[in-house]
Amino acid sequence: MKQMSVENDSLVTEFIFMGLTDQPEFQLPLFFVFLLNYIVTVMGNLSLMILICLNSHLHTPMYFFLFNLSFVDFCYSLVCNPKMLMGFISEKSISYTGCMTQLFFFCFFGNSECYVLTAMAYDRYVAICKPLMYTILMSPKICSLLMLASYLMGFASAVAHTTCMIRLSFCDSNIINHYMCEIFPLLQLSCSSTYANELVSSLIACIVVIVSGLVILTSYASILLNIVRMSSATGWSKAMGTCGSHIVTVSLFYGSGLLTYVKPASTESVDQGKFFSVFYILVVPMLNPLIYSLRNKDVKLAARRTMMRSTNSVKR
Template identity: 45%
Template sequence: MELQNISTVTEFQLLGFQNLLEWQSLLFAIFLFSYFLTVTGNVVIIEVVSQDQQLRSPMYMFLKHLSFLEIWYTSTIVPLLLANLLSWGQSISFPACMTQLYFFVFFGATECFLLAMMAYDRYLAICSPLHYTFLMSPEMCTKLVAISWLTGVGTGFLPTLMISKLDFCGPNQINHFFCDLLPLMQLSCSSICITEMVIFILSIAVLCISFFLTLLSYIFIVSSILRIPSASGRMKTFSTCGSHLVVVTIYYGSMISMYVQPNTHLSPEINKIISVFYTVVTPLLNPVIYSLKNKDFKEAVKKVMIRKCGMY
C-alpha cells in the first residue's frame, strides 16, 4: 500500500491577541510606536557611529552591528503582528511561515553571540586595560563579529528544516503572533520527539553557552570593580556595564524560559507575553541603554546633528 502525503496545510492563521479583542486598537498603537522608536533609535546609532571618528572603539563597532541586527530582528516579527492586529487574524503561507521562522532563529542566535562578544569586550576593557588594545584589535573585532553572524546563519537552518519536514494535517491555527517553534510543533500531526529533542539541545548550545560566557565575563567585571578603592570610581565603572547587564538579563531570561524546557509547556498566553519581551522590548531598550546613557555618544549625536543641519 502506497503511503500518501498527509501534509495538507498550505497556510497558517496567526491568532495573535484575539483573546484581547477590545484592546486591539491600543495594542496596535503601542506596538507601532515601539517599532518606530526601535527602528529610528537603531538607525541613529548606526549613522552616528559610522560618521563620528571618535566612536571607533570595538565597543561601538559591536554596537553598530547589534543595532543593524535589531532592526531586522524586530522587522521579522512586528510588521506581521501589526497586520494581525488590524485584520483580527492574519494568514501566512507555509513557505512564508518557514522563512519567518528561519530569520527569527538566525537573528535571535546571532544576538546571543553578539551580546556574549560585547560582554567579553567589556571584560577586557575593565579587567585587562593595559592589554586591551592588543587583545581587542580591529582584526580581532572583525573576526568576532563575523563568527557571530556566521554561527547565527548556520543555527537557523536545522530547526527550520526539521519543522518544515513535519506533517501538518490541520487545524492550521497558530495560537501566537508569529511562526514560532513550539506552536508549530504543537500543530504537527506527526511525531515530534526527535525534532523537540534536537531543538532543545540546540537551544542549550546557543542560549546556555552564550549566557554562561556572558555571565562569566560580568562576574569577573564585578569582581574587578569591587577592588576599585574609591566609591565614585566603582560607580562610574559599574554604570558602564550595569545597563548592559539589564538587557542581557531580559533577553536571555525570556529566551531560556521559552526554549530550554523539554518536558513542560507554558500556556499560549504566557508564551505571547514572554515573546513580546525578546521581540519588542529588548530591541527597543538597546538604543536607550547602550547609547543614550553614554556621554561620548550623546556628544557625537550633537556633532552629527550640527553637521547635518549645516550649523558650523
C-alpha cells in the first residue's frame, strides 16, 4: 500500500477493489459475462441515440427525453464497466484521484438519471391528462430547461458527495468491499468522522425521493385516474402503450436502488448491496434501449428506415 505523510497522518494514495468475488475460477467467466453486458449497453444506447438524431419523426419531447436517458446510461456504463472488467483479469487497484473521479461521475450520472426519469413521467402525464395543452406545456424551451435542471441537480449532488469524501482521511485499510468507488464502502474505510457524509447522503436521498419520487407517483396516479375514466378499450390500450416502457424502466431502476441502499448499515448489508447494485448499475442501462425499442413502433420504424437508407447508399 502506497502511503505519504501529511500532518502526522498516513493517507492512502490508492485503493484495491475486492470485486464481486475472490474465487479465481469465477474471474474469467464473469469477465466475459460483463464484457458482453458492456458491449450490449454501449451499442444499444448509442444506436438509440443515433436513431433519434437521424429520424425527424422522433424529434418530439418524448424522444428528446429518451435520447437523454440513453446518453446518461451510455456515460454511466463508461464510468463503471471498464474498471470492473480490468479487475477480473488484471490489476484491481485505482489511484485516490481516480477513485474520487469515478465517485463524482457515478453520482452525477446516477442522480441525473433519477431526474431524467422524472421529466419523462411529467411528459407522459401532460400527454395523457392534458393533451390539448401538450405543445405549450412541453415546448422545446421547457423540455431543454427540464433537462438542464436534471443535469444541474445531478452535478450539485455529485459535487456535494465528492467534496465530503475528499475531506475524509483514509489511514489503515485501502481495500474497498466493492467493484467500484461507491459511497458507503468508502465510508467504512475512513479513519475520520463520517457524520457530515452520512448527513449529506441522507439529505440528497430525501431530495431525490421528494422531488423525483413524488413527481413520478403523482403523475402516474393522475394518469391512472384518467385511464379509469376512459370508456373505450382503445383509450386504455393507447395510454398503457404510451406509459408501459417508462413504468418498466422506473420499476427496475428504483426497485434495485431501494434494495441496494434502504437497509441497516453493516458489513453484510454492504455485501448484499454490492450484488444488488449490479442490477441498477450494469443491467438496467443495458435493458433500457431494449425495453424502448421492442415495445415502440416508432423506434422500430426508424430502425427499418435507417437500415434501408444505409443499404441504398451502399448499393450506390
